[in-house]
Amino acid sequence: MRILILGGTTEASALAGLLAENPCFSPLLSMAGRTSDPRPLPIPTRIGGFGGVVGLARFLRDERIEAVVDATHPFAAVMSRNAAAACAETDVPLLALRRPPWEPQEGDRWIEAASMEDAVRALGEVPRRVFLTVGRLELTPFAFAPQHTYLVRTIEPIGDALPVPNVIAIRDRAPFDEVAERALMRRERVDVVVTKNSGGAATYPKIAAARALGLPVIVVARPEKPRDVAEVATAEAAFDWLETLHRGTP
Numbered sequence: 001m002r003i004l005i006l007g008g009t010t011e012a013s014a015l016a017g018l019l020a021e022n023p024c025f026s027p028l029l030s031m032a033g034r035t036s037d038p039r040p041l042p043i044p045t046r047i048g049g050f051g052g053v054v055g056l057a058r059f060l061r062d063e064r065i066e067a068v069v070d071a072t073h074p075f076a077a078v079m080s081r082n083a084a085a086a087c088a089e090t091d092v093p094l095l096a097l098r099r100p101p102w103e104p105q106e107g108d109r110w111i112e113a114a115s116m117e118d119a120v121r122a123l124g125e126v127p128r129r130v131f132l133t134v135g136r137l138e139l140t141p142f143a144f145a146p147q148h149t150y151l152v153r154t155i156e157p158i159g160d161a162l163p164v165p166n167v168i169a170i171r172d173r174a175p176f177d178e179v180a181e182r183a184l185m186r187r188e189r190v191d192v193v194v195t196k197n198s199g200g201a202a203t204y205p206k207i208a209a210a211r212a213l214g215l216p217v218i219v220v221a222r223p224e225k226p227r228d229v230a231e232v233a234t235a236e237a238a239f240d241w242l243e244t245l246h247r248g249t250p
């Protein structure tokens, strides 16, 4: 069974690992190409956009894809919309592999933000030391609050994406560790953390570290994703869904 996984996440890589070991499946994992040095995967990969809904629908037909798993990041809303539209058009079964959002725990000091612009406003007028962990492509709105000092952590270099006087840029990638996160926040005298509500374990340690240090966290809510799509939360459940589909295919 020819499967297209829309990836760029830990879950997509985990599903790739499960499928690689099963000769019933011929999977292909697609990435947008935002990371210059993606981790190696045990299945074939392709990199780059498809060209919207039309391009993806053509790709599904040309490659004779029999099932799509949308395992993109919770904030990759365009790709998920395109996948739903292209799969509906081509009659290819679609499964969304979506990790549940983080929920506040006792001791958390969360400030919920509806958007990145909302998060900027929530920082307020008084200069603060901000640990900004929203990804390189979401930095621009923070240029409108240049009074703050930003500790920015990204996978790729930020270039001139955040043109403010006080930026400390560090490059690192998940998984992170709570003890190290606490040490980093203490060393850099962080006042507040800004994060997307990405969910998952790999980047959760910053949330736990902020809780331990009593720091507020501005949590940006997820964008809407298509609702009328079958959904699971783990790579294992996605594998089971594919196996069931495969058994039912003549």
Ligand SMILES: NC(=O)c1ccc[n+]([C@@H]2O[C@H](COP(=O)([O-])OP(=O)(O)OC[C@H]3O[C@@H](n4cnc5c(N)ncnc54)[C@H](OP(=O)(O)O)[C@@H]3O)[C@@H](O)[C@H]2O)c1
Pocket (backbone or CB within 6 Å): 006, 007, 008, 009, 030, 031, 032, 033, 034, 047, 048, 049, 050, 051, 052, 053, 055, 056, 071, 072, 073, 075, 076, 077, 078, 079, 080, 082, 134, 135, 196
């Ligand atoms: N947004 C985040 O916070 C975040 C965090 C971690 C990882 N990621 C990963 O980074 C990628 C891009 O995220 P985004 O937020 O920029 O997505 P997006 O806004 O939903 O997608 C923008 C465009 O990028 C292309 N694209 C996105 N994901 C793709 C994939 N897996 N394979 C091929 N093309 C893809 C598509 O181009 P065409 O229209 O030309 O097909 C899509 O229309 C995704 O794969 C996502 O899983 C995103």
